[in-house]
Amino acid sequence: MPFTPLHLGPALALKSLAKHKFSLLIFAWAQILMDLQPLAVILTGKGQAHGVTHTFLLAIPIGLAASLSGRLVVLGLARLCGKKTGTTPWLTWRIAILSGLTGSLSHVLLDALIYTDMHPFWPFISTNPLVTGQLTDGGMATLLVYTGIAGLIVMGVSGLVDWIGQP
Numbered sequence: 001m002p003f004t005p006l007h008l009g010p011a012l013a014l015k016s017l018a019k020h021k022f023s024l025l026i027f028a029w030a031q032i033l034m035d036l037q038p039l040a041v042i043l044t045g046k047g048q049a050h051g052v053t054h055t056f057l058l059a060i061p062i063g064l065a066a067s068l069s070g071r072l073v074v075l076g077l078a079r080l081c082g083k084k085t086g087t088t089p090w091l092t093w094r095i096a097i098l099s100g101l102t103g104s105l106s107h108v109l110l111d112a113l114i115y116t117d118m119h120p121f122w123p124f125i126s127t128n129p130l131v132t133g134q135l136t137d138g139g140m141a142t143l144l145v146y147t148g149i150a151g152l153i154v155m156g157v158s159g160l161v162d163w164i165g166q167p
């Protein structure tokens with residue numbers, strides 16, 4: 001972690017720029033999958049909070065799992081709601097995989113900037129060269145909130161411009 005929902009801050013900024021080429025839902029699903037291990041450690045009191053799931057190597061299969069399962073669930077729900085999913089370009093495999101991997105890999109990167117107990121480059125490097133001590137947990141949380149607010153503002157302005165531009 002930082003608190004899992006805070007990881008959505010950069011995702012909102014990314015969504016505001018990439019629009020339909022990025023799935024916020026699959027990115028968010030990847031955040032949840034990434035923090036299942038720390039949650040289990042918190043609940044049981046056993047294990048390392050930022051263990052092997054918080055490495056770039058393991059973030060790849062977790063991101064792919066988020067892509068696969070997230071796409072299946074979203075398309076299934078869309079079909080249940082009567083949306084014709086076969087003819088729409090949204091949530092292609094490419095978008096799902098990019099969104100899932102962006103979610104899991106950015107999760108490791110952001111956590112690695114503040115947690116000394118992480119080994120993001122495991123098994124190649126056994127320390128955390130990304131943590132400098134310059135950024136605190138609170139500082140990271142503030143940064144993530146601000147990026148989320150910036151993304152929401154861009155989305156709002158973009159939506160307004162689109163709306164104004166409609167005939």
Ligand SMILES: [Zn+2]
Pocket residue numbers: 001002034035038054107111
């Ligand atoms: Zn985490």
